[in-house]
Amino acid sequence: MARNPEHARGYADRWRRIEASGQDIHGEARLIDAMAARGSRVLDAGCGTGRLGGYLAGVGHHVTGVDLDPTLIGVARQDHPAARWETGNLAELDLRDEHGQRELFDLVVCAGNVLTFLSGAERVPALTRIAQHLAPDGRFVAGFGPGRGYPVGRFEDDAASAGLRVQQRFAGWDLQPRGEGAEGDDEFLVAVLTQA
Known part of the structure; x- marks a missing residue:
């Protein structure tokens, strides 16, 4: 953000162009929707412009999105008003309800290389x-x-340190299997984790 203050606007415009061209931009969101009962509480961690969380709110989930960039949060609020969007650092994430209790989510998604x-x-x-x-x-x-x-390997060690356990690993949002050992090191990772 400091090096290029216009990056967020360009990023938002890029996704709007991709969607307008007819390309599918909701693959991650469809997977998350399939994993969740209708009306689930979903946290879009690193939500950017709200592309994923906005889709999920539109199909009936209770979505909160958090991103560090206030410009992207502004775009999310404008384009997807059915969800709640908050500016914040994931390393300091502390969402509370009206009674001061920590908010709990049925699903947390962190897509887009966040x-x-x-x-x-x-x-x-x-x-x-x-x-x-x-x-x-x-x-x-x-x-x-x-x-x-x-x-x-580093991600999985960090997850374990954070109290998370990897339940499943895939090579993409379409749930293709990952390679084993060294052959899987360069593949995209979609990991499903639970509390340890």
Whole structure:
């Protein structure tokens, strides 16, 4: 944000152009929708413009989205008013209800390489905060390209440190299986995690 204050606007415009061209931009959201009972509480962690959370709110889920960039949150509020959008750092995530109780979510989704954008020092705190916001039977779904400086093994170690357990691993949002061992190191990761 500091290096390029116009980045957020360009990012939002890019997604609008992609959607206007007829390309499918809701694959992640459809997967999350299929995993959730109608009316589930969903946290879109690193929500950006609200593309994913807006879709989920539109099909009947109770969505809260959090992103560090206030410009992107402004776009989300404008384009997807059915959801709640908050500006905040995932490493400091602390959502509270009107009674001061921590909000718990049936599903937390972190798509779009968000975890790779966090600094190394922010990753375990962010994963810990996400774990604290999971309902007892809730699930956390994270998707990112490990070639972006966050190796899968490191992510899994960080998740364990944060009180999360990897339940399933896939090579994409279409649930293709991941390779085993070294052959899977360069594949995209979609991981489903629960509280340990």
